[in-house]
Amino acid sequence: MKPVFKLLAVVLFVALGIVALSSFLQDNGGGKKIRYSFPYREAGLTDRQAAAHLLSRFTYGATPGQVDEVVNMGLEKWFQQQLDGGLPDDSLNVLLADNDALTMSNATIAKTYPQPAQIRRMAIRDGVIDKDSVNKDTNKKEYRDQLAEYMKSKGFKPRNELYRQFINQKILRAANTNNQLNEVLTDFWFNHFNVSLTKNDCAEFIPAYERDVIRPNANGNFETLLLATAKSPAMLMYLDNFTSVGETTRQLNPKQQQRLQQEIAGALDDASRDAVLKKMQNAKKNQGLNENYAREVMELHTLGVDGGYTQQDVTQAARVLTGWTLYPFTDYGAGAAMRKVIEKIGEDKLTERGFVHEGDFLFTMNRHDIQEKTVLGKNFPANGGYEEGVTLLKMLAHHPSTAKFISRKLAVRFVNDNPSQALIDRMAKTFTDKKGDIKEVLITLAASPEFWNADALREKTKSPFELAISSVRSLDATVRQPQQLNNWITKMGQKMYYYQAPTGFPDRSQYWINTGSLLNRMNFGLALASQRIPGITFSLAGINHNREPESAEAALLVYGKILMPERNLDATIKRLTPLLNDPNLTKKVDEAAGKNAPPVEANSIVQGDDAMMTADGAKGKGPKGKPGKKNSDMTVAQMQNTYAVANNAMLSQVVGIIIGSPEYQRK
C-alpha cells in the first residue's frame, strides 16, 4: 500500500471506529469512554436510591446534596472519576499543612522522633543525664526537665506527636477529600496489609507506609502494591523479615571465608582455634530463618489460608526472601555499624555483588540463602539473588487463589458480609484477565446485579470510623480537633492503626456491633449533635439552607432525609415523634428562662456553635434547684430566645438519636 493510502485507511478506520463506538458508549466529558453501566434499574432502584447506595459504599458518607450531584453527573461517570482519582484537594491540603511530620521521609522521622528508650540511651551516652537518676523518685522533675532540654537541643520531638499528626490526617482526609474512593481503598488495603503502631519497632515507618506504599497504589495494580508492601520498612519490621537470614549464607563471601581460614590457620594452639570457631558459630547462632512474613504473605496477603500452600512452601518462600531488609537509617543503634560497612565498601561494589538498594529497601546478599528452592511447584535455581524474591511475589500476586481471595475480600467490603460465589468468580476472572488491575475488578463488582440487590442494600454495618466520619460528613461539620473524634472512635471499638494482629480488623458486622460498643455509638450521636465534642462544629440550619422547619415533626422529617437520604424513615419517625411531644419541653423552656439565657440569634433554629455553647453553658452552670425566674418577668425577645434554646436542644436531640439509630449504623 502506498503511504498516502495507508494514512487514508488509518484515518478512515479511526473515524469509523469513533462513530461505531460512540453509538453505545457514554462520553464522560474527560474524553474517556465509559464501557459499563450499573444495573440498578433492573433491581427496582431509582436514580437517587442508586446514587445513595453508591455513595454509602464508595465514600465515607454522602454530604448534604451529594446524592443529587451524583445523579446529575451520572452514576457511572462519578464512579469512573473516583476510580481515576487525582481530583484537586486544595482545602484539604490547607488543613493538613500544619502537620510537618506528614511529608517527612522515614529517615527524617527516625531522626526526629526517636523512641523514648533511644533518647534515654543517647542522653546517658552524651552524659546529659546520669544513668542512676532514671526511675528515681526523688528527682523525677529534674530528670524530666533534663531530658526535655536534651531533646530540644538535639531537635528530637516526642513520638506521640508523630502519631497524633498521622491519626489526624487520616480523619481529615476521610472527612474532606474529594478523592473519597481512594481514601476508602487506602483504608481497605492498609487493613489488608496491616501493620500496627502497637509494635514499636515498626511504628515510626507506618506514616510513610500509608503515604508512599498504600495510598498511591490503592486504585492501581495488585502486583505493584504487593511488591511495595514487601519492600517497605514497616512490613519488613512488623513481620520480622528484616531479621531473616539464610542457613547457607554462613559460608559468607570468599573474602570473609579466606580471613576466617587464615585466622584459624594462624591460631597458635587448639584453644585459640576453638575460640575463633566458637566466635563464628555464636555470631551465626543469633541469626536464622524467620518465616513470619513468608507465612502471612501467603495466608493473609495473597493466597488465603485455603489457597493451597504447605508448610514446606512457607519455609522455602522464607528462604527466597532472606536478605530482604531495611537500609539503615540512623547513626545510632545497630544500623550505624551496617551503614559504616556499606559506606566503606561502596555502593557500586555492593551492586556488583548482587546487593540492591532502593530507597529504604536493602537486599543484602550476605544474608541471602543462595541455594536452590521450590515454592508451589516452581523451581528457583541457586544464586537467584534479589530477583527470585520478585519472581516469587509476582507469582503470588497472579495466582488463581489470590484472584479469588482478593475478590472475595473486596466483595465483603463493598457488597455484603457473605457475597455470592458467582460474584466472586466474576471478579476473580477480571482480576486474572486484567492482571490484577484493581479498578477493573471494582468495575466488575459495581456493574454486577449483586451489588444492587436487596440483600446488599443497607446490609453492611459502618465501622466506628465510618460512623464517625459519615456523621461529620452528613452534618457538613468542620473538624478542628480530629483527636476528639478519634477518642470516640476508639471508645466505639476501633483504635485506628493499633490493631495488633496482621489480619487487620475483621470486616464483619458482628465484630463491630456488641453490647460494649453499641451504647457508645448512641452516646456518640448525642454528644456530636449537641456539639459537645470539642472542635467539631456545624450548623443544623446551614445544612437545611437556613430554612426553619415549620414544626417539630417537619424538622424530624427534614433532618431525617438530610442525614439518611433515600432511606425509608417511617419507623424512625414514628418512634421519634413522641419525643417531640415531650411534656418536659415546657419545663425545659422554663428552666432555660430561669437561667436567663443570654440572647441567641433570633433565627431560632440556627445552630452555630456559639448558640449551642450558650445553651449548654446555661444548663450546665446554672444553680441547681433554684427556682427559675417567672415567665412574666421576661421580655418578648427573651421569650423568643428561650424558645430558640429549647428548640435547638430538641433538634439536636433528634439529630443525635438519628445518628445513634439502627438505621444510621447501616450502609
Next chain:
Amino acid sequence: MSTRRGFLKSGGLALFGIGIGGVPSFMKAAAASGKIISPYKKKKILVCIFQRGAMDGLMAVTPFTDEYLRAARPTIFMDAANNGKGTPLIDLDGKFGLHPAMKSFEPLFRENRLGIVHGIGSPNNTRSHFDAQDYMESGTPFSKGTSSGWLNRAVGLMGHDATPFRAVSLTSSMPRSFYGDNPAIAISNLQDFGIQMRGSNANTTNMVAKSFEDLYDQTSNNLLKETGKESFDAVKMLQKTDTKNYRPENNAVYPASALGNALKQIAQLIKMDVGLEVAFAESGGWDTHFNQGTDQGIFARNVTDLSNAITAFWTDMGAYQDDITVMTMTEFGRTVKQNGTGGTDHGRASCNFILGNDVNGGKVHGLVKPLSIENLEDKRDLAVTTDFRSVFSEVADRHLRINNDGLLFPDWKGDKLGVMKG
C-alpha cells in the same frame, strides 16, 4: 448466700423495675417459666491479669540460695536473711523467697490458696514484647496469623448462653486475648455503660434512652436488634447497683491504681451476678531496664500494687471465692545478670501467680535449675521449663471445665503441671 432463684422471685424484678425500660427481657421469660436461667446459674469465673513489659520473675520470687544469681546481681540481689540491708525476702520454702513488697500474698500462700509457677514462658524464644505478648495472648506461639485470642476461644468452648457480660476486659481497647468470634466487651469504666446526656435531666435522658430502645427493637436488622436488646438489658443490670459509690466488703482496700480500679469493677460485676465468666485486666511498668531497685524502688512499687490489688479483690469477693480463680501472666522474664544501669534486660522465663480455692497452692511449681551458665538459655536467661500453655490449659480445664486443648491451644500437646487440685 441466697440462691439466685430466691433473689429472682423476691426482689430481683422489683430492682429492675426502676430506670429506663423495666425488666430485662430474659428475666421476664425466666420469671414466667420459673426456671433458673443461665446468667443466674452459678458460674466459674477466671480473672486474668497481664503484666505488660515482662516481669523479672527472679526478683518477684527469688531462688535466694542460688550463689550464681547472687554473683550475677551484685547490687539488686535480695536475701531472705536479715542482713541489715533493707527488708529481707519472705522465705517461702527454704529455696524461694517472695519479694517483701508482696507481703499481702504471704497469708494466701500459707493457706495454700496461692500457687506460683516458676520457669514459665513461651517455647518461642522471641524477646520482643510485641511478639511475645501476641503469641501468649493468641495462645499460638509460632503462628502470628491466628485471628482469635485464647480467652475468646475459652468463652466459646464453655458454650454457655450469651449474656452481655460473659467476657469483660477492663481496658480501653480490646486485648488480643479477647479477639475472636465470641462476644466480648472492653470497657474501662462501668459508669460509661448507659445513655449519657450531659446537662440534661433524668427525664430527658430516660426518654432518649427509651427512643433508642424502641428504635433498636423495631429494626429489621437482626444483629442490631438483638445487640440493642442486650445492651439495654445490660444497662438495666448495672442500674441496680450504684457503681459510683461502691463499697468493698470485708474492709478490702483497693490500691488507687489502674489495676486496683479494674479489679474493683470486676468485683462489682461478679457481685451483680450478670453472668461474668472471663475477666481481663492489665498491669504495666514491668520493663525495668533501669534501676529496678530492691526492697524499695520501681519494681517494689509494681509488685506492691499487683499483690495489694489482687489481695483486696480476693478479700472483697468473700462468699464468691469458691467460684473464682485469678491468674497473672507476663510475656517473658529478664536476664539473670543485672545490666549496666541497675536493671535487667529482656530474658526468657518468668513466674506467675494463681489464686483460688481449687488451686494447688502453697507451692512453687515448675523447675528452676541452678543458674550456672550451662543451665541458662542462650547462656543468659532463666530457661523456660514450663510452657505457658500447660498452665493456662490446666486452669481452664480444672476451673472452667474446658478440656478441649486441641481447640483452646491448637498445635499444643503436653502434660499438666499440677497447679490445680486434681
